[in-house]
Amino acid sequence: MHNEDKTVNQTAMTQDSAPxxxxxxxxxxxxxxxxxxxxxxxxxxxxxxxxxxxxxAIMRESVPxxxxxxxMMPGEDGLSLCRHLTEARAIPTIFLTAKSEATDRIVxxxxxxxxxxxxPFEPRELVARxxxxxxxxxxxxxxxxxxxxxxxxxxxxxxxxxxxxxxEGAIVAISSVEFRLLMAFxxxxxxxxxxxxxxxxxxxxxxxxxxxxxxxQVSRLRRKIEVDSRNPQVIQTVWGGGYMLAxxxxxxxxxxx
Amino acid sequence: MTDTETPxxxxxxxxxxxxxxxxxxxxxxxMGALALALLLAQGIGAALLYRAQHEYRxxxxxxxxxxxxxxxxxxxxxxxxxxxxxxxxPDDQGAGKIGGKDGAKPTGPDRPQQDGERRFRHFHHxxxxxxxxxxxxxESVDHFALQAFxxxxxxxxxxxxxxxxxQDVNPAGLIVCERPLAKDPMIQQRMERRAALMxxxxxxxxxxxxxxxxxxxxxxxxxxGGWLVSRVVVSxxxxxxxxxxxxxxxxxxxxxxxxxxxxxxxxxxxLAALTAQVEQFAETRVATNQVAPQGPHDIRRLIAAQNxxxxxxxxxxxxxxxxxxxxxxxxxxxxxxLRVRIECVEDDNERLRMAxxxxxxxxxxxxxxxxxxxGRPSEPLETNELSALVASVVEDxxxxxEPVELDDMPRIVLPLRAVWVRRALQNLISNAVRYxxxxxxxxxxxxxxxxxxxxDQGPGIPxxxxxxxxxxxxxxxxxxxxxxxxxxxxxxxxxxxxxxxxGTLSLANQIGGDGGIVGLVAELRLxxxx
Numbered sequence: 001m002h003n004e005d006k007t008v009n010q011t012a013m014t015q016d017s018a019p020x021x022x023x024x025x026x027x028x029x030x031x032x033x034x035x036x037x038x039x040x041x042x043x044x045x046x047x048x049x050x051x052x053x054x055x056x057a058i059m060r061e062s063v064p065x066x067x068x069x070x071x072m073m074p075g076e077d078g079l080s081l082c083r084h085l086t087e088a089r090a091i092p093t094i095f096l097t098a099k100s101e102a103t104d105r106i107v108x109x110x111x112x113x114x115x116x117x118x119x120p121f122e123p124r125e126l127v128a129r130x131x132x133x134x135x136x137x138x139x140x141x142x143x144x145x146x147x148x149x150x151x152x153x154x155x156x157x158x159x160x161x162x163x164x165x166x167x168e169g170a171i172v173a174i175s176s177v178e179f180r181l182l183m184a185f186x187x188x189x190x191x192x193x194x195x196x197x198x199x200x201x202x203x204x205x206x207x208x209x210x211x212x213x214x215x216x217q218v219s220r221l222r223r224k225i226e227v228d229s230r231n232p233q234v235i236q237t238v239w240g241g242g243y244m245l246a247x248x249x250x251x252x253x254x255x256x257x
Numbered sequence: 258m259t260d261t262e263t264p265x266x267x268x269x270x271x272x273x274x275x276x277x278x279x280x281x282x283x284x285x286x287x288m289g290a291l292a293l294a295l296l297l298a299q300g301i302g303a304a305l306l307y308r309a310q311h312e313y314r315x316x317x318x319x320x321x322x323x324x325x326x327x328x329x330x331x332x333x334x335x336x337x338x339x340x341x342x343x344x345x346x347p348d349d350q351g352a353g354k355i356g357g358k359d360g361a362k363p364t365g366p367d368r369p370q371q372d373g374e375r376r377f378r379h380f381h382h383x384x385x386x387x388x389x390x391x392x393x394x395x396e397s398v399d400h401f402a403l404q405a406f407x408x409x410x411x412x413x414x415x416x417x418x419x420x421x422x423x424q425d426v427n428p429a430g431l432i433v434c435e436r437p438l439a440k441d442p443m444i445q446q447r448m449e450r451r452a453a454l455m456x457x458x459x460x461x462x463x464x465x466x467x468x469x470x471x472x473x474x475x476x477x478x479x480x481x482g483g484w485l486v487s488r489v490v491v492s493x494x495x496x497x498x499x500x501x502x503x504x505x506x507x508x509x510x511x512x513x514x515x516x517x518x519x520x521x522x523x524x525x526x527x528l529a530a531l532t533a534q535v536e537q538f539a540e541t542r543v544a545t546n547q548v549a550p551q552g553p554h555d556i557r558r559l560i561a562a563q564n565x566x567x568x569x570x571x572x573x574x575x576x577x578x579x580x581x582x583x584x585x586x587x588x589x590x591x592x593x594x595l596r597v598r599i600e601c602v603e604d605d606n607e608r609l610r611m612a613x614x615x616x617x618x619x620x621x622x623x624x625x626x627x628x629x630x631x632g633r634p635s636e637p638l639e640t641n642e643l644s645a646l647v648a649s650v651v652e653d654x655x656x657x658x659e660p661v662e663l664d665d666m667p668r669i670v671l672p673l674r675a676v677w678v679r680r681a682l683q684n685l686i687s688n689a690v691r692y693x694x695x696x697x698x699x700x701x702x703x704x705x706x707x708x709x710x711x712x713d714q715g716p717g718i719p720x721x722x723x724x725x726x727x728x729x730x731x732x733x734x735x736x737x738x739x740x741x742x743x744x745x746x747x748x749x750x751x752x753x754x755x756x757x758x759x760g761t762l763s764l765a766n767q768i769g770g771d772g773g774i775v776g777l778v779a780e781l782r783l784x785x786x787x
Contacts, residue, residue, distance in 0.1 A: 120593035
């Protein structure tokens with residue numbers, strides 16, 4: 001077992017005394033079964049469903065903490081089931097999709113999925129996403145934040161579409177790590193966040209790599225949002241080891257992109 | 258040099274003027290052809306009409322002359338009603354008055370009627386034919402000769418003589434000529450008489466002389482000496498004839514133009530609508546508002562055929578998309594399963610390599626699917642900040658431990674499809690890293706272009722091979738990519754993406770100080786105002 005697995009286990013256990021239950025809905029047994037056993041090794045309790053109807057039947061028995069949902073399934077498709085899940089039950093949902101076109105992803109997010117993973121995905125990345133969604137849902141912040149943008153220093157971040165828009169209205173590309181880092185800052189404005197804290201909040205794929213590179217990630221983020229990245233004003237370095245977002249953050253309903 | 262060059266533009270200018278004046282639209286061409294054809298037809302018609310009319314008049318005049326001469330000569334010879342008065346000397350006063358120099362001229366005008374009665378012998382005979390009766394009477398004179406103002410008409414004489422022969426009049430010595438009406442002594446006499454009559458009875462001015470009218474005179478020698486002279490007044494040709502023709506032509510043209518305009522409208526309107534539809538379809542590949550079949554039968558069929566073809570093309574495109582989507586789905590799901598399964602592999606290195614292979618397959622699959630989709634305008638352009646996009650692609654490679662260098666970049670905001678541009682950049686950087694050991698990425702603004710350059714330090718590509726590199730499924734020399742996969746679609750896709758954004762993608766070898774190739778530069782240019 002790898003080091004990371006242990007950390008994941010701990011996190012999963014510490015947030016909730018019982019292992020968290022995941023419902024995996026995919027019509028392809030070739031993917032469903034190995035993925036279920038992988039997730040079980042990561043400390044989750046996994047139930048499997050081969051169709052939307054089966055998933056509904058399982059959910060009548062017990063409500064899972066999170067649903068992993070394939071979009072393209074025979075019969076009722078994932079989008080339809082997802083609409084039902086988020087509207088009626090408020091169960092966090094992550095899409096598994098074979099389509100990589102941006103429009104498909106956005107459609108999934110807009111109908112209420114919390115995240116999406118494009119097949120073939122890296123299993124560790126999936127686990128990181130699952131934990132991130134579960135954390136947010138545990139804080140009870142899933143739904144209210146979904147449709148709100150963060151405004152800081154004339155910049156706007158749409159957390160749903162993971163879209164950062166500069167003061168001129170242009171989209172600024174950010175990686176998923178940068179997105180999570182920025183989210184950490186935006187959720188704790190004007191607070192000093194040390195490297196460990198940031199690492200804890202941003203933990204995503206390849207944590208071992210990120211581990212060594214918090215500073216690197218911060219400098220990348222700065223290159224994109226600071227007027228002069230050598231003399232940063234928005235994300236300031238605090239002497240003694242840490243960073244702080246030196247801007248007021250407002251939450252506004254999601255506007256047009 | 259200048260001498261040989263100066264004349265050159267002249268034909269160009271003429272050709273240009275001609276091209277400019279030449280009608281380009283269907284409507285103008287049809288109208289032009291119509292006008293031309295009509296003009297030609299009317300011209301021919303007018304010429305024929307004019308000739309026929311002319312012929313008819315000549316014939317009429319000839320007949321009139323013949324009848325007059327024949328009747329006069331029959332009168333003359335059959336029952337001789339007394340000694341002919343020809344032996345009377347011609348009137349000297351009259352000759353001096355008109356003819357001038359030659360007193361012997363028999364045509365000299367006379368003093369009023371009372372004298373003339375004796376000197377001229379007029380032939381009266383039953384009611385003459387209608388057209389002849391109006392004309393001047395036939396007279397018999399001692400001498401007849403052509404005057405300076407007479408115009409001989411030998412062709413009419415030729416026509417007249419057989420008619421006379423037929424009626425037993427010897428046409429030998431026949432003279433036919435044309436004379437201005439006002440110059441003829443007999444007519445002058447008549448006019449004066451009439452004028453006097455009018456003055457006497459009604460107080461009216463002179464009637465205007467019929468200047469334009471012509472007098473045709475036929476003179477035939479009498480067997481007994483002297484001449485028989487008959488006259489026919491020919492009214493002038495209708496001066497309004499050409500104008501009538503022009504007015505007629507214009508009228509017909511207007512009527513034709515009116516009808517043609519209606520017909521052309523029925524043809525051209527659906528054609529124009531169809532053209533717009535085809536242009537739009539060619540650009541967007543979306544059949545939004547197809548023209549309903551309309552207009553004449555031919556056009557109706559054309560529109561219906563075009564609509565059917567567009568529907569078919571759309572169906573094919575959709576079919577292709579569905580098929581590719583299915584392929585993508587069918588291949589990606591097992592790949593995902595495989596990716597999950599390799600997590601069980603204990604050996605870290607082995608697992609990493611497996612993951613890389615799966616990633617390569619996924620990349621190739623994505624390239625194939627993307628290439629099939631790149632022409633679709635489904636995604637709108639969005640305002641993006643290009644330097645952040647370039648940086649995020651480069652950072653991905655940095656995270657993978659690839660040797661990618663990034664220059665300081667200016668912020669450049671332009672409309673683009675980020676997913677696609679990201680893909681193009683990934684492919685270009687992948688190539689640089691794969692074949693050229695190091696990728697050096699820079700972004701600059703040049704005029705109206707954002708220019709991304711990806712330079713490597715590899716062996717470059719032989720100049721003759723560069724164009725071929727953009728063809729699908731082409732890869733560099735096999736020796737250079739033994740350890741790498743890829744379907745050979747990277748550059749094809751990158752160029753298609755550049756095209757999709759109205760930009761360009763070019764490859765060029767970088768030449769070092771010693772003249773040798775030190776690397777390859779891929780240059781992606783995107784328009785700032787795409």
